[in-house]
Amino acid sequence: MSMGYVLLIPLLPALAFAVLAPMPRTVRTRLVPLAVGAVLGSLALSVAAFLAVWPGGHVGEPTWQGAVTIAHVGDRALSLGLALEPVSAIMLLVVAVVGAAVQVYSLGYMHREERIGWYYAALSLFTAAMLALVLSDNFLGLFMAWEVMGLCSYLLIGFWHEQEAPRLASIKAFLTTKVGDLGFMLALAVVYAEVGAFDFATVLHHDWSAGTATLVALLMLFGAMGKSAQFPLHVWLPDAMAGPTPASALIHAATMVAAGVFLVVRALPIFEASGVALTITLWVGLVTALLAGLLAMVQHDIKKVLAYSTISQLGFMFIALGAGGSTAALYHLVTHAYFKSLLFLGAGVIIHAAHTQDMREMGGLAKKLPVTSLAFASGSLALAGIVPFSGFWSKDEILTVLLHEHQYAAFGIALLAAFITAFYVARLWFRVFTAPTQQVGLHEGHRSMLAPMAVLAAITAVVGFFGPTLGEFLGHEIPWPALGTAAISTAAAVAGIAFGWWVYGRTTSVVNTQAIKQRFPHAYGVLTNKYYFDLTYGYFVVGGYTALARGLATFDGSIVDGVVNGAARLWRSLASVGWLFDGRVIDGAVNGAASAVRAAGARMRTLQTGSVRGYQTLVAGAVVLLVIWILVKGA
Amino acid sequence: MTVGLPHLLTLSAMLFGIGLYGALSRKNAVHVMMSLELMANAVNLNLVAFSRFVTPEAMTGQFFAVFSMVVSAAEIGLGLGLVLAIYRRKRSVELDAMQELKG
Numbered sequence: 190m191s192m193g194y195v196l197l198i199p200l201l202p203a204l205a206f207a208v209l210a211p212m213p214r215t216v217r218t219r220l221v222p223l224a225v226g227a228v229l230g231s232l233a234l235s236v237a238a239f240l241a242v243w244p245g246g247h248v249g250e251p252t253w254q255g256a257v258t259i260a261h262v263g264d265r266a267l268s269l270g271l272a273l274e275p276v277s278a279i280m281l282l283v284v285a286v287v288g289a290a291v292q293v294y295s296l297g298y299m300h301r302e303e304r305i306g307w308y309y310a311a312l313s314l315f316t317a318a319m320l321a322l323v324l325s326d327n328f329l330g331l332f333m334a335w336e337v338m339g340l341c342s343y344l345l346i347g348f349w350h351e352q353e354a355p356r357l358a359s360i361k362a363f364l365t366t367k368v369g370d371l372g373f374m375l376a377l378a379v380v381y382a383e384v385g386a387f388d389f390a391t392v393l394h395h396d397w398s399a400g401t402a403t404l405v406a407l408l409m410l411f412g413a414m415g416k417s418a419q420f421p422l423h424v425w426l427p428d429a430m431a432g433p434t435p436a437s438a439l440i441h442a443a444t445m446v447a448a449g450v451f452l453v454v455r456a457l458p459i460f461e462a463s464g465v466a467l468t469i470t471l472w473v474g475l476v477t478a479l480l481a482g483l484l485a486m487v488q489h490d491i492k493k494v495l496a497y498s499t500i501s502q503l504g505f506m507f508i509a510l511g512a513g514g515s516t517a518a519l520y521h522l523v524t525h526a527y528f529k530s531l532l533f534l535g536a537g538v539i540i541h542a543a544h545t546q547d548m549r550e551m552g553g554l555a556k557k558l559p560v561t562s563l564a565f566a567s568g569s570l571a572l573a574g575i576v577p578f579s580g581f582w583s584k585d586e587i588l589t590v591l592l593h594e595h596q597y598a599a600f601g602i603a604l605l606a607a608f609i610t611a612f613y614v615a616r617l618w619f620r621v622f623t624a625p626t627q628q629v630g631l632h633e634g635h636r637s638m639l640a641p642m643a644v645l646a647a648i649t650a651v652v653g654f655f656g657p658t659l660g661e662f663l664g665h666e667i668p669w670p671a672l673g674t675a676a677i678s679t680a681a682a683v684a685g686i687a688f689g690w691w692v693y694g695r696t697t698s699v700v701n702t703q704a705i706k707q708r709f710p711h712a713y714g715v716l717t718n719k720y721y722f723d724l725t726y727g728y729f730v731v732g733g734y735t736a737l738a739r740g741l742a743t744f745d746g747s748i749v750d751g752v753v754n755g756a757a758r759l760w761r762s763l764a765s766v767g768w769l770f771d772g773r774v775i776d777g778a779v780n781g782a783a784s785a786v787r788a789a790g791a792r793m794r795t796l797q798t799g800s801v802r803g804y805q806t807l808v809a810g811a812v813v814l815l816v817i818w819i820l821v822k823g824a
Numbered sequence: 825m826t827v828g829l830p831h832l833l834t835l836s837a838m839l840f841g842i843g844l845y846g847a848l849s850r851k852n853a854v855h856v857m858m859s860l861e862l863m864a865n866a867v868n869l870n871l872v873a874f875s876r877f878v879t880p881e882a883m884t885g886q887f888f889a890v891f892s893m894v895v896s897a898a899e900i901g902l903g904l905g906l907v908l909a910i911y912r913r914k915r916s917v918e919l920d921a922m923q924e925l926k927g
Contacts, residue, residue, distance in 0.1 A: 799926030
């Protein structure tokens with residue numbers, strides 16, 4: 190069977206973008222169903238592609254591969270290609286399902302938006318790029334898709350660009366991830382210098398020396414840290430919540446931020462060749478998981494809680510990668526993509542209903558929004574890690590890998606992070622859904638918003654049971670969780686939820702956090718100031734830039750402008766010489782010729798007497814003279 | 825006495841002289857044109873005479889004369905038309921009255 194349709198999977202949304210983007214606003218709005226249709230088509234093809242690979246596919250043996258040579262560098266051909274194999278097939282399914290869910294959901298969420306057409310265009314381009322990224326069979330194509338996603342992220346965060354916060358957030362996100370991208374780009378340069386190729390097969394089977402491997406792995410890790418918002422490059426993700434909520438669900442929770450994890454999954458053999466890089470990855474993940482979890486505890490904005498939770502869960506994936514468990518990381522990536530996008534979509538319904546993002550103003554939504562609260566409960570339990578929801582299985586798999594690798598310190602920190610996760614999930618749940626009602630006129634979301642949530646909630650509830658199947662597919666065993674590990678992690682999760690209930694859930698009045706603030710003023714201050722990361726970056730990085738910019742402005746004003754103005758002045762004096770020459774010599778010659786002709790004409794006109802007989806006399810005289818001349822000279 | 829080439833040339837020269845005098849002396853445009861016609865016919869006479877006496881076998885001169893007569897007939901038609909047009913504007917055909925083309 191021909192597998193050429195795999196090419197169509199990223200192409201369909203890309204075409205939707207190409208059609209929508211150049212249209213005027215009103216036409217774009219009418220073409221929105223086209224974008225939704227394109228992503229649904231991609232979803233259908235993705236399912237077909239997945240079924241073609243599963244069962245029977247093997248990692249590293251593409252079921253289908255297609256490449257095109259785009260350039261020749263010296264005597265080496267540079268080709269971009271797509272390959273369908275188990276890892277990309279699973280990711281295709283994740284991206285297409287979440288992408289389709291978000292686009293359908295947005296029909297309801299964004300329908301009052303005037304620029305909905307542009308929103309869908311950017312969303313389609315993003316989906317196309319992410320699908321191309323997971324299908325890419327080489328680092329170069331992956332990087333290109335990666336950059337396109339960065340652009341789409343920027344566009345969608347800044348979608349409401351007439352407001353100050355989204356605009357600043359979009360710039361911050363773009364620049365911060367760009368810092369990471371620089372690492373990725375340098376890594377590609379080193380890879381090319383070392384291997385002379387970009388495709389995964391060649392690069393990963395290269396005989397890496399430990400030093401070069403460490404260099405490449407750390408540069409790639411830096412890129413991944415920027416994209417996946419790991420400490421200390423995490424600062425952009427919470428601010429990115431200024432974008433539309435469904436876009437946050439797709440880009441800043443489920444897919445794009447997972448691209449960093451995906452990169453490390455792809456490049457893991459290089460990390461393993463290095464060894465040091467693995468340890469660093471592990472600790473980046475641990476620090477991120479713990480610190481972001483702590484930050485999520487003090488946020489009042491429901492989207493920011495979810496954003497820090499995303500950072501923390503991405504940290505879990507890096508922990509798994511650092512322990513060498515690429516399958517566990519990918520497993521958590523998949524489950525997280527489903528339940529976190531579900532949580533964000535739920536948050537969207539809540540924000541629509543409550544007209545605020547501040548959890549202190551919410552409460553009692555469980556009774557008013559029954560479907561949403563049910564779906565949200567599925568996502569929350571998955572995030573907290575309660576059996577049988579998906580997060581439990583994948584988090585357990587990560588803990589198992591840590592134990593297997595004898596990383597006991599890491600195991601302890603991860604367990605603590607899991608406890609914190611459960612706590613802030615409980616805090617969110619009890620504040621929003623069970624606390625006393627503070628508002629009137631709450632209403633459930635539209636059908637087009639609830640249907641995608643129901644699908645995601647169902648996936649979240651059952652996908653965990655497919656862990657062993659997934660492991661078999663990916664060529665790594667994912668065993669059913671050992672009873673001991675499962676008991677410990679469940680204990681941590683239940684303890685977290687219980688603690689959350691004790692603080693936020695057991696009273697029937699709205700919790701006043703003022704008391705907690707007063708009891709731990711320093712700790713609370715550090716957390717609400719986000720460990721002073723933004724302030725530090727603002728002072729050193731932005732401040733340094735400002736000083737540098739000021740210096741450069743002075744240089745620009747005095748020296749560059751001086752040279753430019755001097756050149757202009759010189760040119761002007763040259764031009765005035767030219768003007769003189771033009772006026773005197775050239776104009777003189779032209780006018781002189783004209784006045785000479787005029788003077789000659791003035792003389793000649795006297796000949797023209799107008800008298801007929803005068804002319805006759807002249808002619809006769811001339812004839813006489815001619816005759817005389819002929820007679821004298823002889824014919 | 826037989827009429828020879830000199831007689832014909834003499835007659836032609838006389839006709840031409842009369843025509844030239846008339847063309848230079850008359851004020852009336854019609855008279856001037858009549859004089860011009862006289863000069864043209866003097867030339868035609870020359871052509872025929874030379875044809876008859878110098879190259880009697882070839883008819884060149886006679887054909888040329890006929891051709892010349894056709895041309896001068898056309899020319900005189902045009903000239904008279906012009907004179908009529910001028911007369912309509914000025915109620916006069918005096919050459920001295922026509923000074924408009926003075927440069």
